[in-house]
Amino acid sequence: MIEFALSALIGLFFAVSIYLILSKAIIRMLLGITILGNGVNLLIFTLGRITREVPPIVPDGLLQPATTTANPLPQALILTAIVIGFALFTFLLVLGYRAYQELDADNTDNMRLAEPENAPRPPLSY
């Protein structure tokens, strides 16, 4: 039954993160990205099937585990995803702060240096 509760929670995480990513403020988008990352981690955890806390160790003298054990792989996947996600989040956070200092903008509407707003018309000759 816990799967239903977790699914609802993941849905909530996704909804909140999409709402935040659609914002124009960099800091809100960053929060949205983080929440999305956590939602995905929960998703992988749930999809790895939730079982009783039986460690996946084959008892002495047997060739197979006696009962169904917990799946160790999702944890490895999630751990990797957490580390990578954290590193990228940190980078984007510093980048956002630098952009706030240099461009004086936390609003993506005001970040038009690379793509100027009143761009020159297409060349008319030839």
Place this chain on the structure above:
Amino acid sequence: MATTEETQAIMESLPPAMLEKATAAADWVIILPVAIALVCGALLLMLRNSRGTQAVFAALSVIAILVCEVDLFIRVLETGPQAMTMGNWLPPFGISFTVDMIGVLFAIGASFVTLVVIIYFQAEIVAREVRNGFYSLIMLLLAGVTGAFMTGDLFNLYVWFEVMLIASFGLLIIGGRKMQLDAAIKYGFLNFLATTFFLIGLGYLYGMLGTLNMADISLTAPNAPVGPITAVAALFLLAFGMKAAAFPVNAWLPASYHTPDPAISALFGGLLTKVGAYALLRTLLLLLPGSREVLDPVITGIAVFTLILAPLGALAQTNLRRAVGFLVIGGIGAVFAGLAVPSLRGVAGGTFYAFHSMLTMTALYLVAGLVERMTQATDTRFMGGVYQFNSPVSIMFILLVFAAAGLPPFLGFWPKLLIVEAGLGMQDWLIVSAVLINSLLTSIAGTRLWAHIFWRSGREGDEAEVFNDRLRPLTVIENRASLTAAVSLVAVIMVLGLWPNLIFESVRIAASDLLQPERYVSATGLEVTP
């Protein structure tokens, strides 16, 4: 305690889980390209204070990687896909590195392009950039790209995507101009989002199939329910389409590729979008071919829109490198077109086009960098008169435009020929006409750029006889490093265009291994079950 007989019985009832033989010494070459790139990336960080050593060291290690990949290429050509599974645990337990033709072909293209860019960069060197780890980041980018091309495990692919992403972040903001910060924010957020979509798809796929090994997935996926597995394929299409900058999700590319140094633009134009294209070919053809059929209308739509809108975007730009960025996107449309007509010819055409685009787009950015240095402008309105000033550069530019547009006998013609033939064979008139219109529009956009930059004697609005007086000749080092690098890359493109037989043969093998995964699966040590 189980008796000996019982143990024996249980042992025989279980499927084999481990390869009994140790990996042959020669097979370690499969992992070497990635290992060399990672180790050199770390060593270069230690050498960060000595400028000359770094360049030589980086160039030598890329050459070493290239040698390993050529060795792998020959082995794949002779005996089929090669695999090495970590710890010798059979899939789905161990992580495999599986090298087949498409992977090794793209990896060779990637390291060759990197070598050219390192040589080109010698003229652009600013001391600060080198100390900030330019060469380390290039090696890490190459490690990520090569790893993505060679891995046989889907989660491992995700990790290589992230390695590539973080290295490209670093390269994009090296220099720290305001424009680069702006570009890096857009590039960073959208690409991070794309890899997160990939991770969501990965999670669902694991939940359904219980495996992440590509060979294993290609065996188990046909038994999975069609609906959910197609949802996963759609997520992959969105994620890799975003990475490859296909039409509705391409906005980040023209917003960011023109902001760093031209050498870095060239590296990005050559490597990054092609990894997305590669991952699309791999997942939708090898892993989930059933879902590709369901998604076929979507793929056709993306291909047609990308093929037609990208060169129109290039026509509308006045910034030279932004215009080239739109031409990169047009090439991705051709790869999608190959994916939309998945016969042997079509897939071979898509693969060939991605390889061609790797070389040609890098060369176009390199030449654009030379033009920017001579004219000291980034905007084509303020360029002009370069043909009279430096004709080798103008000849290279027009040759590359022809290659990108796909005019015979240049390199871009052959993949488009394959795709059009495949489209005619499958009566897919939409794809055929889109590819042909793309060629026409690309040649219009490219030749118009050529006319503005090279043919016209002065700047926009000047009288016809007024010569552009702001041109600056290339310095000795620019001639020696940058021009030489660009000329050699263009020469390779020309030679491959005139003698494309080797590439034809390789992409034919690549396509047949993608469409019939038996050889790929048996290389990893798994049993092929009918």
